[in-house]
Amino acid sequence: MATQKEVSVVGSLADLPDHANGARHLVWWGNLGFMLIEGTGFALAIAAYLYVLSHSSAWPPAGDALPDLGWSGVFTLGLLLSEIPNLWLLRQARAKKEQAVRIGILLMTVIGVGLTVIRLLEFGHLNVRWSADGYGSMVWLLMVLHTTHVFTELGETAVQALWLFTHEVGDNQFSDVEDTANYWTFVVLFWLPIYGLVYWMPRLS
Amino acid sequence: MRRMVSRAVWPAVLLPLPLLCGCSSTQSPLFPAGQQAANLYDLLLLMSMVCGTIYVLVLGFLVLSLVRKRRASVAPNTVVAPPDKGLRHVLVVWSGFIIAALSVLVLGSFLADRGLARMQDAEVLDVRVNGHQWWWRIAYREPGGTSWIETANELHLPIDRTTRIQLVSGDVIHSFWVPNLAGKTDVVPGRNNSLDLTPRKTGWFRGQCAEYCGLQHAHMALDVKVDTAGEFAAWIARQKETAHPPTGDAVASRGLALIETGTCGLCHTIRGTAAQGRAGPDLTHIASRHSLAAGSLPMSRGALQGWIAQPQAVKPGTLMPFIPLEPADLNAIAHYLEQRQ
């Protein structure tokens, strides 16, 4: 019954643009997919933290010191402020401004380095070892999870800066910068619940 | 006893099969001997009925759809989704039927669950079962007292009374399961689970660890004896006794001495002697038990001797080590233990 289907060519797609940005762009969806995956990971880690918390009599358990608010406060503030240049960068990328995008991405790299340094200092002030107890393990889990995202994002931004300064920028690269900026916003947003859980939850309960 | 009646009247769809293959009935939910297991058996029958009916319906529809005569007037070629009123109505009816059947099943489950919970108000006897890789430590609270009487791998229960079993684990997760009496409950380190058993028939039953717990999970069985009130009291009284030194039996005395001074006493307790180890089962009344090493061997003098000589051959990987013994020493130890009724 091998039928042979008639075919007729009825038009052409040649007039379509060969590029798009924002949610029309294919890569934007890939980026969203990975954000969903990592967001789910964050959400589950948070759920695990709350689960262990709900099964403990004291939080933190007797004998554990509270984490310090100093460097973590600086980090949080810095992270929130970084959204200003980040959103500016996003706007420049959408407007396809080559020079502004180069400067913006360089700025974000520098900010990323600064934040990473602060984050490393922050680790010294958690005041609990990961092997101490369930509380310690959960705190380190959330912190390490977030820090890997800061690291990878920093790496990506730095490589992108290097590339942008040495090559001609095309439409696709503006979209790439958009994706990087969106991803940074994701990293910033997910810090807020983690900050609350790691630094404030033990103080409240 | 509406339950008993319903069990007799209902066509026991599941029964003939196991009976046909001549299987034993001492470790099976199909032969309930306790209140909890009886409730679950009823639920099993209800579920099998409903699911069986549905299976027959689905297969009937499938067979009809395959063999049904098609009218020649049906279009010869392929069809794109012609609306079919009749089938759509059937779909609605079918969905309604599924919802009704599910409601029956949810309700049945819920009632059975409530039945299991209700039993816990009854009079209780305190028993603690401690899962170890790969045996069960069992302790009874002394009637009227506060101390605990310890034994292993064999549980005795009085008929028609509710026994509350406290389940604790010495190492990994195990699962306590005596299917003729009740469903299983996991034995989880760090959690205090408990399970109520209300036996309704006397006799020997068998339980088995049901959560994979490592190398010898297969050999982590448990003997359960449901006693009449009198038998149970006598059994408890005997378990309470400590071991008195053997008199006038030089071989047995030598056996005890070997246990106390040799390695055995490091791991095993024989109450009333110097053997006070805690790593292995209490051996005070070892010879009174039905089987050896968590159901690995039926109890006998030969089995005792074989086990002590070659535990790793009987139950590869067991935490009881191979201990080299002279034949005479081995004989003495086995001879002594054989008397520990």
Place this chain on the structure above:
Amino acid sequence: MTFALQSNEPKTSERHARLAQTWADAPGIWGFLTTVDHKRIAARYILTTVVLLFAAGMLALHMRLQLSFPELKVLGPQGYNEAFSLHGSTMLFLVSVPVMEAMGIWLVPLMLGQRALAFPRLAAFSFWLYVGGVMTLWVSHALDITPDLGWFEYPPLSGSAYSPGHRADIWAQMITFTEVAALAASVNMVATILKMRPPGMTLARMPLFLWAMLVASLMTIFAMPAVMLVTSMLISDRLVSTVFFAPTQGGDILLFQHLFWFFGHPEVYMIFIPAVGFITAIVETFSRRTIVGHTAMVLSVVAIGVLAFGLWVHHMFAVGLPKLGNSFFTAASLAIALPAGIQVFCWIATIWSGRPQFYTPFLWVIGFIITFVMGGLSGVMTASAPLDLQLTDTYFVVAHFHYVLVGGAIFPLLGAFCYWYPKATGRMMSERWGWASFLLIVGGFNLGFFPMHILGLMGMPRRVYTYDPSLGWSTLNMVATLGSAIAVLGGLIFVANAFLSLWRGAPAGPDPWGGSTLEWAASSPPPQHNFDYTPVVNSIAPLWSEDPLRMLDGVGVSRREVLVSSLAEAHPEYRQKSAQPSIWPLLAAIAVSIMFIGSIFTPWAVVWGSLPIAGALTAWFWPQRPRSKTGPLRVRV
């Protein structure tokens, strides 16, 4: 311009030749390593899973042999425990989940009339990483460090105190491999299905198979992170002495089970839902009509996808959670019978109102319904929290999950294999041997696994390497072994048929079954670029309309391009450049593998191992454009 689409006609056209050149791989081994062609990648994915299906099936036979009589010594306790661990882990993580993705990788672009996936290099990366997972598990097996704690490894048994050595680490890292691979494939699938549908294929006109792949991929995205998280926690407990699962130090043992089953339950539907897609496609083609109740089918697939995330506790009814919660999970688990029942109805109703043709793929549909419904119903029985206390961890559950996995996923897969085989190879499989393998597999399987229900009710727990003769389980175990052997024999015939038909099969032509969806418009086997033109769709069964299939011109001929369209209506939006072949996905996968394996031995591997990964990824994504002539770092010539 109207012409008949034949397997040889377009090859002669100049356009076809240019496209073939644009999409060609490098010749030889280099092409093999660098290809980003979704069909080549999927083919090797599928072949790997078949080899593993066979290997894990042999392990199963070995286990069956050990159990066929009481107290046999075919396998010792250690050997048996390794066998079921390797069997279960391989079947679920390395066969069932990947093979469904691989089928999607092969079919989705063809069904969409596209030339490639959204992210071709990501698909290659996914495959190479999957190979890393396969090697981790099976090379370890060869080195005698086989995981031995089952396909889920509960702590504290899997903790360092009770499982020294590296068996448990290997299991955990094998999961990390396959999950990253699966996640990469799923993102690819979602983006492709949502953004690359041909003009006219609105969501309402999307074939059910595409819906199924979409839902299964979304489920993967939301479920897999849970198992990655939990295995990472396990490894860090073992390696750097965190105490997530240590109850005496403020951790919690059941946390592991919650996280594992939050993934583990949806996982079984990630396996089953693509099978729903296969079955629907086959039923439609061989009943010569589109599915009855397309909307109901779509809704029920989506409903299963959503409900699946609320059922995980039904794997934990015996751990001693509060009864009220258990009742909720009972109700939720039973609720899934409604969408499943609607699907079963729609398939049978389609056969009822169509004109069934009994070719092999259709036989598998019948085998599927007979077997899967039985498995679903035994699932319903275990879903009752109180009753499950008698059934859980017995052979009743073993029977349940083989009925749904083999009957509900492997049978549809075998059907799909026969159905799309002519498309992939250009040849037909033998019908006679098709019948033979069908009868042996379905008959042998049911003979072998039905008795396990009864064994479970006679008190036989799972994961025991032997049993006492006094328990009376021998006869049924013997029957079970016999049935399994028959089924495996059938499986061998199936594979032999597939193999021999490569040479002996009758030529198939583009559309041997008279299928309704776009893949049947490509030639068999499809050229590397799949289609010369971009099809336009105006119905759910575009190949069944009387009119000629309408095609559009304009998507790149001398450069790799794919069409991107809008989310709901599939309006063409722009032409996206599609990736060239590249070695970097392979090198990135190797770098990631080194890091994963290294982390079994030292936590520093995570730090140092990420440097080569960063390098490989940078090279992978490095855009190919001329050097800058403006800006501070411009080239000075």
